[in-house]
Amino acid sequence: MKIVALENFGLSLDQISYLSAGFESLGHTFSFFENRSEEEDTIIERATDAEILIVSTIRISEKVIHSCPKLKMIAVAFTGCDHIPLALCREKGILVSNAAGYSTRAVAELAIGMMIDLLRRITMFNTETRQAMGRGIFLGRELSGKTVGIIGTGAIGMNVARILKAFGCEVVAYSRSKKSEAGELGIQYLKLNEVLAVSDIITIHTPLTPQTQNLIGERELGLMKSTAILINTARGGVVNQAALVKALNEKKIAGAALDVFDKEPPLPVDHPLLFTPNTVVVPHIGYATQEAIK
Numbered sequence: 001m002k003i004v005a006l007e008n009f010g011l012s013l014d015q016i017s018y019l020s021a022g023f024e025s026l027g028h029t030f031s032f033f034e035n036r037s038e039e040e041d042t043i044i045e046r047a048t049d050a051e052i053l054i055v056s057t058i059r060i061s062e063k064v065i066h067s068c069p070k071l072k073m074i075a076v077a078f079t080g081c082d083h084i085p086l087a088l089c090r091e092k093g094i095l096v097s098n099a100a101g102y103s104t105r106a107v108a109e110l111a112i113g114m115m116i117d118l119l120r121r122i123t124m125f126n127t128e129t130r131q132a133m134g135r136g137i138f139l140g141r142e143l144s145g146k147t148v149g150i151i152g153t154g155a156i157g158m159n160v161a162r163i164l165k166a167f168g169c170e171v172v173a174y175s176r177s178k179k180s181e182a183g184e185l186g187i188q189y190l191k192l193n194e195v196l197a198v199s200d201i202i203t204i205h206t207p208l209t210p211q212t213q214n215l216i217g218e219r220e221l222g223l224m225k226s227t228a229i230l231i232n233t234a235r236g237g238v239v240n241q242a243a244l245v246k247a248l249n250e251k252k253i254a255g256a257a258l259d260v261f262d263k264e265p266p267l268p269v270d271h272p273l274l275f276t277p278n279t280v281v282v283p284h285i286g287y288a289t290q291e292a293i294k
Helices: 013-025 040-047 062-066 086-092 104-120 122-130 155-166 180-184 192-198 218-223 241-249
Strands: 002-005 029-032 052-055 073-076 095-097 147-151 170-174 201-204 229-232 255-258 279-281
Touching (some): 062 086, 104 155, 104 279
Parallel strands (some): 073 095, 147 201
């Protein structure tokens, strides 16, 4: 079969060569592209003869699917598949697989780091210190003792919960399905409104589905404490971006740290979340560690 990777996923040339040799030893051809492109026409040009397509976060449109008549499988080197037209793939008999669990530790660690960053204002103070400024009268807050609300207790959410417990946090959760391990850790499941109201920190770890699209909107943000912070390392579409911008600008919540947005970074220079107060933004790096990718 002809296997095409639309990007190299941050792997070294030695790792790419190892994969290529493995595929070729089984009688397949394997090619990859060093330079990542999200342009539809470029994707079609690269994928048109592929029987198996490997992709991470590059959005695959229906036009791409229709332009690849030999396609039998899309292997998503990522946990979510909301950037793949699954209904059309089912209709055409194209198998879609993902890589669930590969970045559980990586994303959980980033979420914890973002919490500490906002509570202690690390990123902001780094910039201000370089501008010959001091801390003034600012006092940070400790993670220990905070009530953290986890939205989605899948593999990543549960890993976050275990780390938070080690920090001495109280953990509550809202999730479609409840995990027995949560009870063993002393995690209390509540209704979404209750989680939002009692938490000092909200951290989102739910997939993007029609049910979770805009799950956190203006009403939900309004239920949060004015001292609370929001962490999103899941999917940008779970949080209504306009409502979040409004809540941050009006100081309805104390801050936000975001790894995901309404579009895949790089963001346009005028994106409103680049100008909101006490906001830490990073370009979708949660899954991107050497250990996870390998």
